[in-house]
């Protein structure tokens with residue numbers, strides 16, 4: 126079995142193949158110099174310098190060796206030959222496979238603007254990216270130069286919170302009228318805007334960026350369409366990602382802004398499966414769902430391994446995500462897109478712990494919890510079971526929603 130991509134999804138698939146009884150060789154190919162590592166801390170503890178490299182490692186080399194998983198780092202795959210069932214590596218060598226896993230991840234979208242390739246204009250995806258941002262951020266704190274974050278999504282806001290913690294001046298430039306618009310309902314976007322403002326972050330909505338202003342040291346500022354220039358010693362760009370589906374496309378696999386897979390991770394080739402950020406899952410109604418999360422990578426990895434072993438293990442659990450900003454943990458269960466009503470449980474104004482329950486046509490479809498882990502875990506159970514409280518029950522802290530599950 127050959128796995129292209131040594132991130133969360135690739136590692137999970139390798140381990141699930143082994144625990145599922147596959148006894149042949151497993152080769153895990155990664156194009157970074159490191160073996161599998163945890164990405165979520167990159168915008169938080171790692172960026173803040175509160176974690177050492179050993180804590181970032183997902184599986185020690187000895188552990189992989191013990192499981193008979195051969196890890197090859199700096200090993201980029203250049204092409205897939207489906208007719209001969211081989212992959213071609215950048216060094217020209219070829220590797221045969223009986224089953225192939227594509228776990229190639231995603232790439233940050235670049236700003237298509239003049240000056241965007243200047244030193245100090247950085248994306249955040251890899252360990253190397255995060256280390257480069259940390260170094261430049263330290264320089265900004267020392268010289269009192271502002272940090273400008275482009276994009277008020279997960280990356281942008283987690284970086285903004287970390288930069289504030291390190292003492293940097295921070296401005297977030299968001300093109301849309303609100304933060305986290307891809308995932309949050311407006312009521313929570315507003316709450317997060319207040320949270321960031323209360324920590325001293327300047328927020329600009331409807332931002333239109335014209336260019337990155339540069340000098341011999343790299344970035345000097347961000348020029349807006351109205352001519353205003355915001356000084357900056359570091360610009361972090363977090364404007365979303367694109368699925369890495371180029372290899373699959375080149376090999377003639379079905380792709381649509383991601384490698385198209387079924388609920389079991391199968392692609393349009395019976396010998397090839399895919400998992401994680403690189404995929405777009407075809408739903409029963411024909412639409413495509415792209416999820417970018419740790420849960421999606423691990424669950425699709427398990428499903429993809431099962432598919433290669435001839436079993437059906439559809440990933441149908443409720444999607445969940447989380448984001449840590451300052452001392453607030455946001456946990457999201459389900460997908461709130463299309464919600465027509467919501468109910469708040471807990472004291473949102475005090476912000477000490479609350480959840481927003483999203484309803485569509487009278488049924489619960491998602492729950493976003495802030496510092497309310499119990500609500501989140503219960504929400505996942507309710508959504509998995511298809512059990513819906515009424516909006517009144519959701520809003521009433523005196524009603525035990527867990528009791529609905531046992532009825």
Ligand SMILES: NC(=O)c1ccc[n+]([C@@H]2O[C@H](COP(=O)([O-])OP(=O)(O)OC[C@H]3O[C@@H](n4cnc5c(N)ncnc54)[C@H](O)[C@@H]3O)[C@@H](O)[C@H]2O)c1
Nearest residue numbers: 276277278279280281298299300301363364365417447448
């Ligand atoms: N806690 C988490 O779950 C977490 C944390 C960090 C990153 N991630 C993942 O990392 C990936 C990338 O995150 P992200 O924050 O880049 O993507 P995102 O889609 O979450 O947010 C991108 C934001 O950038 C804005 N934007 C787009 N173009 C812009 C422009 N030209 N100018 C200003 N704003 C613009 C969008 O409106 C959006 O708010 C995602 O897969 C995300 O799920 C997840």
